[in-house]
Amino acid sequence: MSVIHLFDLASQQARWLSARHIAVASNIANANTPGYKAVDVPAFETVVGESSVALTTTNPLHIGTDPLSAEPASIKGEGQPWEVSHSGNSVSLEQELLKSGEVMSAYSLNRAVTKAFGQMLMMSVKG
Numbered sequence: 001m002s003v004i005h006l007f008d009l010a011s012q013q014a015r016w017l018s019a020r021h022i023a024v025a026s027n028i029a030n031a032n033t034p035g036y037k038a039v040d041v042p043a044f045e046t047v048v049g050e051s052s053v054a055l056t057t058t059n060p061l062h063i064g065t066d067p068l069s070a071e072p073a074s075i076k077g078e079g080q081p082w083e084v085s086h087s088g089n090s091v092s093l094e095q096e097l098l099k100s101g102e103v104m105s106a107y108s109l110n111r112a113v114t115k116a117f118g119q120m121l122m123m124s125v126k127g
Contacts, residue, residue, distance in 0.1 A: 010114045016044050018112065024099045027091045034087035040099070093098055
C-alpha cells in the first residue's frame with residue numbers, strides 16, 4: 001500500500017481548481033464571441049485516477065452504500081451546452097455561473113480541510 005500525501009493531493013486539487021476557474025472565466029469572457037466553443041477541464045477524479053495515487057478499501061464495511069439512498073442529481077445538459085446561439089457560440093452564462101459556484105465551494109472545502117489537517121499536524125508536533 002502506498003503512502004497518500006494529503007497536502008500534495010490538496011495542492012494538486014488547488015491547481016486543478018485554478019485551471020477550471022481560468023476555463024470558466026475564459027468562457028464567460030467570450031460569451032458574445034461568434035463561433036466560440038465553451039471549454040472545460042477533465043474532472044478531478046480523472047486527473048487523480050491518472051496519477052500514482054490509488055485509493056483502496058481495506059475493509060468492505062469502511063465504505064458502505066445504502067441501497068435506499070438517492071443518487072445525486074446531475075445538472076441538466078452536463079458536458080453539453082444548454083443552448084447554441086445563431087452565431088455558433090456554445091457558451092451558456094447560467095451553466096458557467098453554476099460551474100463558477102462549484103469551483104468556489106470546492107476552493108473553500110479544500111482550504112478548510114488543509115487548515116484542519118495543518119492544525120492537527122501542529123498539535124501532534126507540539127505534543
